Amino acid sequence: MNKIPLILFLTLVACLTSGMANDADYPLTVTDSAGRIVTIEAPVEKIVVLNSDAAEAVSILGETDKIVGTTDSVPKYKAYYFSDVMDSWEIVGTWKEFNYEKIADLARDGDGKIEPGMLVISYANKAAEVEENLGPFKKIDVVGLDLYNADTLEEEMTTLGEILNREAEAEDYNDWVSEKKADVVDAVSGQERPGVYVEGGSIGDLGALWTYGRGSALNDMIDLAGGENVIDVDEANPKVDWESVLAEMPEVIIKVPAAINQLGWSNTTEMEALVEDIECRPGADAVPAMEDGRVYVIFRDTTLGMDAVVGLTYWAEMIHPETDLNPVEVYREYLGMRGLDYPEENFFVRPEI
Numbered sequence: 001m002n003k004i005p006l007i008l009f010l011t012l013v014a015c016l017t018s019g020m021a022n023d024a025d026y027p028l029t030v031t032d033s034a035g036r037i038v039t040i041e042a043p044v045e046k047i048v049v050l051n052s053d054a055a056e057a058v059s060i061l062g063e064t065d066k067i068v069g070t071t072d073s074v075p076k077y078k079a080y081y082f083s084d085v086m087d088s089w090e091i092v093g094t095w096k097e098f099n100y101e102k103i104a105d106l107a108r109d110g111d112g113k114i115e116p117g118m119l120v121i122s123y124a125n126k127a128a129e130v131e132e133n134l135g136p137f138k139k140i141d142v143v144g145l146d147l148y149n150a151d152t153l154e155e156e157m158t159t160l161g162e163i164l165n166r167e168a169e170a171e172d173y174n175d176w177v178s179e180k181k182a183d184v185v186d187a188v189s190g191q192e193r194p195g196v197y198v199e200g201g202s203i204g205d206l207g208a209l210w211t212y213g214r215g216s217a218l219n220d221m222i223d224l225a226g227g228e229n230v231i232d233v234d235e236a237n238p239k240v241d242w243e244s245v246l247a248e249m250p251e252v253i254i255k256v257p258a259a260i261n262q263l264g265w266s267n268t269t270e271m272e273a274l275v276e277d278i279e280c281r282p283g284a285d286a287v288p289a290m291e292d293g294r295v296y297v298i299f300r301d302t303t304l305g306m307d308a309v310v311g312l313t314y315w316a317e318m319i320h321p322e323t324d325l326n327p328v329e330v331y332r333e334y335l336g337m338r339g340l341d342y343p344e345e346n347f348f349v350r351p352e353i
Contacts, residue, residue: 030159033124033152034144036131040163041141042116048092048103050130052078053147054121056306057157059338060173061166068106071095078301080263081338098130104137114139119163121145148305150217153177173337180309180330181224184316187323188226194251196227196319197289202258203277206242213238217304218256225315227252246283252319253278253289255297264299264346271297271350294318299348307334317353327353 028040048069049055055074058067059081069090079086092102107118120142122130127144134140143163145156154174161170198218201210212218213229215236222229230248231240255274265271274297284290296318303311313327327349332342 025165028163030143030162032127032144032159033146033156034127036127036144038141038143040119040143041139044119044141044164045117046106046119048106048118048120049074050092050098050120050122050126051095053123053305054145055082056338057145057147057160058121058164060157060306061161061164061169063164063166066164069103071098077259077261079261081340098133100130100133100137103134104140107137107140116141119143121147121160148217148308150220150308153306153308176333176337177309180313183325184224184226184312187325188316188320191226191320191322193226193228194319195230195248196222196252196254197230197245197248197250198222198254198256199278200237200256200258203274206281208239209242209245211238211240212236217308221303221308221312221315222319224312225319227315227319242281242283246287249286249288251288251292251294253287253295254315254318255295256300256303257297259300262346263301263340263343264348266346268347268350271347275350293351296353297350302331302348307331310334314349314353318349321353 026040026042030038030040032038044066046068047058047063047066049058049067050071052074055067055070055078058064064082064085067085067089069092071093072091073095074082075086075091090102090106093099103120104114107114109115114137116139118140120130120134120140122142122144124144124146127142131142134142145160146152147156154177157170157174161167198212199209200212211231213231213233213235215234219229230245230250231238255278257274275295278284278295279290289295298311298314301307302314310327310331313325313330316323317325317327328342331348335342
């Protein structure tokens with residue numbers, strides 16, 4: 001008879017001790033990507049993501065259900081990732097202009113009071129501005145994390161995992177990215193580095209083609225995938241003319257078209273038109289990439305942000321066809337982390353690799 005009260009007593013002590021340990025974690029202090037010291041006053045209960053990269057990162061960490069607001073860029077460009085939950089999110093502005101009153105309203109409780117527990121995630125270069133504009137409302141925490149740059153992504157995911165009490169999930173994601181990146185580096189190690197030209201945007205002016213130079217994420221991707229960027233300029237997003245591209249005689253051309261609001265293409269018509277546009281340009285038939293049939297178009301979302309390691313794996317296969325990296329399986333694993341199925345019927349690269 002005396003054992004029952006003792007068990008109940010020990011259980012109560014354990015629960016209280018656990019609660020005290022959790023309380024001791026807050027306030028939580030972190031340094032964000034803007035170099036700001038940010039204090040998180042209380043466990044995060046609501047999240048406003050001011051860009052799609054932040055939305056994807058929160059999803060990876062398993063906290064999508066806490067998102068209450070976002071900007072119009074998510075429904076415009078990433079609806080396919082969040083279609084089952086996005087209808088309940090408040091739109092709090094555009095990618096460059098935010099409605100701070102709306103953000104504050106989302107932080108209010110049933111009595112209209114703003115209580116701790118709201119986190120706003122912005123790009124690092126916007127963090128100070130967002131914090132200043134939300135200052136009058138108080139108790140709303142703002143963190144600046146870019147969550148798209150490969151150089152800082154691991155550290156940022158660690159920081160976000162700490163803020164959301166999802167350290168294990170952040171570590172799992174970082175480990176997965178490191179493993180896939182190492183697979184690519186090993187696969188292309190010791191191989192000759194062909195010249196690669198990467199073109200962004202839609203079909204446009206041959207005198208002002210959008211490409212990528214030093215300092216851009218895609219320049220780094222070319223390097224990791226075992227290629228040499230033929231646009232060797234000290235500018236992240238230069239415009240070049242087609243004649244300049246021809247002069248470099250690229251062995252591989254990769255077209256990264258503008259974003260589409262769907263998970264890959266449902267047919268190859270648009271992809272083939274983009275490849276044909278390049279193949280039909282003046283003087284194109286003399287370029288090694290044309291002669292060898294190595295002009296590719298790839299789904300933009302795989303090349304930037306949280307799933308950039310998927311694009312890296314595709315690029316390594318395009319640049320070094322002799323590798324055996326299975327980018328489709330890598331993409332399937334990434335989507336699995338997001339709780340999504342890989343759409344077997346859709347297309348992500350053309351021609352097939």
